[in-house]
Amino acid sequence: MTASMTRASATTSVVLLATTPACRLPCAGGTLLDRINDQLSRLPVRDVQVMTPGGGAGVDLRGIAKIARAATGVLVVLPADLVAHTEALAQLLEHPARGSAALVSSDAGGGPLRPPVRVEGGRVVAAGSSFHTVPEANATFRGVLQAGGADLASLGDVAEELADLADAGRLGPVTPVEVVDLLLVGLVRAGARVRAARLGPLHADRVTGQAGADTALGRLAEVDEEQVRLDTAIKDRDGFFATYFVSSWSRHLVRPAARLGLTPNAVTGISVALAFLAAVWFSAGDRGAQVAGAVLLYLSFVCDCLDGQLARYTRSFSPFGAWMDGMADRLKEYVVYVGLAIGYAAGLPWSDGGPDGIWHLAVAAMILQVVRHGLDFAFGGSRADARRIGELWSKPVRSLLEASDGARPDAPRKGVLRLALAMERESLARWLKRMVVLPIGERMALIAITAAVFNARVTFLALLVWGAVAVTYQLAGRMLRTAR
Incomplete structure (x- = not known):
């Protein structure tokens, strides 16, 4: 009944x-x-x-x-x-x-x-x-x-x-x-x-x-259920910079933000505004402005982490919010590139790529990031499509009268892929593996530190070198996973 x-x-x-x-x-x-x-x-x-x-x-x-x-x-x-x-x-x-x-x-x-x-x-x-x-x-x-x-x-x-x-x-x-x-x-x-x-x-x-x-x-x-809820709102598989230099203290902002009635989308908007302000300061070109822009960019990334933490804490999830967060990340990064290039050019002509080819470097860094994100989204989409097709064509039906279920979904892994999985279990290797792909936290830290200490040309060169290593690593990993 x-x-x-x-x-x-x-x-x-x-x-x-x-x-x-x-x-x-x-x-x-x-x-x-x-x-x-x-x-x-x-x-x-x-x-x-x-x-x-x-x-x-x-x-x-x-x-x-x-x-x-x-x-x-x-x-x-x-x-x-x-x-x-x-x-x-x-x-x-x-x-x-x-x-x-x-x-x-x-x-x-x-x-x-x-x-x-x-x-x-x-x-x-x-x-x-x-x-x-x-x-x-x-x-x-x-x-x-x-x-x-x-x-x-x-x-x-x-x-x-x-x-x-x-x-x-x-x-x-x-x-x-x-x-x-x-x-x-x-x-x-x-x-x-x-x-x-x-x-x-x-x-x-x-x-x-x-x-x-x-x-x-x-x-x-x-x-303490409330504490557990807060702890689970913090990503446990984030990048090194986000884990140790942002989430270690941004977690204390989650409850106050929730009490103030801030929504994750509102925090995303604040993050975008701070990034635009950082670009404005970077465009001034002098050392003090570079430092101020670096600080604003760091705070922008803090809000970028906080919006996800707040969404998980309040469970305020929406497809629009996820899309907005992803688009905001790209917009913030590229507008900062523009601000850095303007500040380095310092009013000089844009012809021939500006001084030291700064505009060529800025465009190259932007294209590299577009390619990297394209690789991620294309691979994720292809895996989802393959999984859907596989499930439609060959659902593994097993008898309910079989007393023992010994089926294993994955075959033993060999070679480089097995090495990568072994690395994931070692603390230092795990962090290096996460950092090598140049996630957004590491990119924001790289931009802020090189811009504040050196100049925009060093920033773009560092992004291109590290980004090239990241693309090579990602391509190798994607091909190995696809082959498996």
Whole structure:
């Protein structure tokens, strides 16, 4: 049986499995069911359908199949006996990627309420249950499963097939406790791309008795959810300069910016304005103006980092904001090139490329950056197209009756690519690998330092030399990945 409660105009619907006795366990303010319902009321959920005990796992699975086939948007399935941080639920329900995802913990010690999974490349590639085993498991599933709109039909088919198998006793003594675990197994084996939403320091535990519930609730109080939310707003795979010279202190601006009501797009606008001011100062050409321009350019980059941090902290994501951020980065960089070249020319004629060919150098640096960005976007687009075509032509369907899932999505890597992956595990090598591609943080630092200490000609020559190395490295990496 299900009961539906409409909440908002969001695109996410929730099936809340109140099918186990534990969901009626008392806690502060009511029961565990009341608690999780209250948490969902604070998240962007369109409606909540509460499924009550109705005759076993097969009946529950058929109910979910019916809901999935009628659903539009995103569908989340979670058990009401889950004791979790609200922030943990938000990692799925408020994430900008609206595809399929599962809440997992890096703790590889599986158990009856923590089935093992294997995560590779940020995806769940194998999932387990009391019947299905997972070789080389490296994480555990924590009971929250999200199906994106593209996978709703697969979820419905999987749930129906699992119901038939459960009723026939072909999956062993399956109980309603395992319904969401089985759905994850089925979705992964049907070939769906299930993102692994990692808990990190947060907690999400299913319970069976009062003692377990009290312990789980006590663990929640040991974690500062607000601090975790701020920490996760800061990129953990950023460039060296952004990590150590910007994010190390810009994180303290995120909460004040949110309290002031600033939007990520507004911060992007401030970043663009500061870059234009930097270009104006650079165009003056004297040493004091060069230093002032360098400081303004650094502050512009701080705002460039802050807009993303604020977007992740407030979860104010939009396609327009992402496009605006990318376009603003290009605009700021190129207008600074112009300002530097004007300042170096100091009013002299532009003929023959200006003094020391400064305009030729500026245009060459701009073209090189355009080529680099073109390589990135073209490669990303080709990979996305290839993945879509591959999924349409050859979805890897695996039987739900196979007890063990030993399939590995990637063949062993050899040569230079294996060396690159090994380098990624070493701290110094990892940073060098990120810096060699001359990301935007390193570019802004290079421009600011060389302009303040030397002059625009040195700036452009440094950009061209480092940029050429970056293009060579990127091309080699792209060809190796494409060949693999």
